Amino acid sequence: MxxxxxxxxxxxxxxxxxxxxxxxxxxxxxxxxxxxxxxxxxxxxxxxxxxxxxxxxxxxxxxxxxxxxxxxxxxxxxxxxxxxxxxxxxxxxxxxxxxxxxxxxxxxxxxxxxxxxxxxxxxDLAQAEAVADLINAESEQARKIALSQLKGGVSNQIEMIREKLLEFLSLLELELDFGEEDVEFANREQLLERIDSAESYIVKLINSFGSGNAIKKGIPLVIAGKPNAGKSTLLNCLLNEERAIVSDIAGTTRDTIEESFMFNDLLFRLIDTAGIRHDAESVIEQMGIERTLQKIEKAEIVLYMVDAQHIDDSTDEIKAIEKYHDKIIWVLNKSDLLSSEKKIPENDWVRISAKKGEIESLLNRLKELCNTKYLSNDITISNTRHLSALKESLISIQKAKESLKQGLSGEIVVFELKSALEHLGSITGKITNDEVLGSIFSKFCIGK
Ligand SMILES: Nc1nc2c(ncn2[C@@H]2O[C@H](COP(=O)(O)OP(=O)(O)OP(=O)(O)O)[C@@H](O)[C@H]2O)c(=O)[nH]1
Ligand SMILES: [Mg+2]
CATH class of the missing domain: 3.30.1360.120 (Probable tRNA modification gtpase trme; domain 1)
Incomplete structure (x- = not known):
């Protein structure tokens, strides 16, 4: 028992x-x-x-x-x-x-x-889960998020949304009770406003998961670029150890190398990739670009690296990945070899020399990007259980909204609202069962 x-x-x-x-x-x-x-x-x-x-x-x-x-x-x-x-x-x-x-x-x-x-x-349950996150926190930022959740950050937000929906629900139920008399207690416009606001809070929480989860698990930071650009040299420089083999033979790194890297109070999963080979055959070239794109797609941040002397050869790739600009830091390596006459594009390239350890400008840019991306004071969720419950409740809320707009029976709206409330309630443990509890607490360590 x-x-x-x-x-x-x-x-x-x-x-x-x-x-x-x-x-x-x-x-x-x-x-x-x-x-x-x-x-x-x-x-x-x-x-x-x-x-x-x-x-x-x-x-x-x-x-x-x-x-x-x-x-x-x-x-x-x-x-x-x-x-x-x-x-x-x-x-x-x-x-x-x-x-x-x-x-x-x-x-x-x-x-x-x-x-x-x-x-x-x-x-509540979300706070209990934060206890485990706090114990497992591997970086200063992960600790801060867990602590804010432990103090009730996420729970208060969920309760606030639940209250909005509960008021809404009670108005509709009242109306249903007087159904025969065909009265409309709740102004439809105001109801829609209320549901819109609940929806936007939920969407905001859902959107915070990407960064919250990355902070908790380690932010995937991919170093991409052509063979010989100096990717492995940069990896070693960031880690301050000779982790990856470096040579002037193009294609030295064959398999992805992944290491933990702590910077700016954040834990990164630093990933050195095999250089994308540009073959004479355009099909293969295309495949190379595709592979770069896939890696970039999955990454939270990309250090896209080009040998400063060969920047003109990378035009195709740069074009292909430009749409990911928000998460790319454009890195011009081997700036020590750059002659003063060489023309360099005006835009945001940071110039470094990985070999000489001159990477200050890159670190500054990385810090700027992290500060905007990960160091906000907004409430952040980082738990997959919370994410799925929020997504489920969003679906119900959107259905309720649609029914309301189409003037469908209040019963349908009530049904969807109740379902949304149930999903939200499962986050804080207002609504739960032994199976869910068992699976949550079994992930803790013994003695906690
Ligand atoms: N002069 C100079 N040489 C560099 C710099 N960074 C790297 N190199 C040299 O460039 C060559 C390739 O470096 P790597 O780090 O192996 O390049 P990579 O991008 O990992 O190459 P692949 O693994 O083949 O894709 C090595 O000979 C490095 O010493 C730099 O900043 N300046
Ligand atoms: Mg390499």
Whole structure:
């Protein structure tokens, strides 16, 4: 049975460390720990406190410990909670856990503490999911997004949209109740305005997923361009290590190389691609361009690189990818070899020398692009479950809107609105089921 009894788990990593923290939650955990704790009687403690003492079982001292005692409801789970900080030996912490299990505690399932916190109303489901995101955050920006979601950023937005729709729904239902008398309580124009506004909020949230998800998982940053342009040299320069093989033989990089790269508080998945070969045969050339296009399509940001001495040979490709201009940084490499007479296009090219490590202008441009693309203060979603629920609710809202416009029966509109509300409610957990909860919390680590 969920949410009942005392659960126990190691909340810190299990390898050797200065300390390990074992967490117990649930009614009766104080009495349970009291049986083996030599120090103050914790069931008598009035407020949240730290207590020093030792764990002793069957007349044998196990370890000196500090207990953090949290009285319900002033704890993470809103239940009585004890955290036992012992010496960080896997042997000691396991022994203490075993003792607690012998005394009647159950080993906690993955995410069970957070699940209890959710079930006890500590926060809603979207916030509970943010706890896992916060733990898994790999960059400063990912941490910020998770924290804002934990504080209720997404939840408040969803609630605001739900309220708009609920008011709308109640007006329509009232009308339906008086159906026989053919009254119209709700002004159709105003209803449409209201639904339009709900729709635009949902669309905005849906659109935020692209950047939110990229920030969470690592932003795909593709280095594309012709063989020998210096793509691998740039990769090495950005990573500050000789990761990719560099040579003056065109076609050195055969397979895509992918590495993590941290910059401007963001995590990137830096991808060095095989240069696009331009063969004499135009069909093959076309294929090359197609491949570049595919890579560019999938990327969030593209560093399109050209050897400054051969910029004139890249006209076709540049034309083909110009429509992706918003996510391309045009990079003119080998500027150290450029003679002063060489004419360079006026537009946005950043000039670098990857070989000499002169890439400041590129980094500045990348920073500018990231600041506009990823560092907004808008509410951002980053969870695929939220995305699909929002998409489903959008479909229903659009159907409701269409029915309203066509003057169809209020019942149809009501049906679609209820469906939209259900989908929105599933995000914050207003409407949910055990299966969904199981799948969400099983992704957490044990002890959280
Ligand atoms: N002078 C000069 N040479 C460079 C610069 N960047 C790269 N090179 C040289 O250009 C050659 C090709 O560099 P790579 O980094 O292997 O080029 P690539 O684009 O990865 O080539 P492929 O893997 O074949 O597609 C090497 O000999 C590099 O040393 C630069 O800024 N200045
Ligand atoms: Mg290469």
């Amino acid at each position: 969920l949410n009942e009894g005392v659960i126990v788990a190691l909340s810190t990593a299990s390898n050797r460390a200065a300390l390990h923290v074992i967490r117990l939650s649930g009614q009766g955990c104080f009495e349970m720990v009291d049986k083996v704790f030599v120090g103050r009687k914790i069931s008598d403690i009035k407020s949240n406190a730290l207590v020093y003492g030792k764990i002793c079982s069957q007349n044998e001292d196990i370890d000196e410990v500090v207990l953090s005692v949290f009285k319900a409801p002033h704890s993470f789970t809103k239940e009585d909670v004890v955290e036992i900080s012992c010496h960080g030996s896997p042997l000691i912490s396991q022994k203490i856990i075993d003792i607690m299990i012998e005394l009647g505690a159950k080993p906690a399932l993955a995410g069970e503490f957070t699940q209890r916190a959710y079930l006890n109303g500590r926060f």
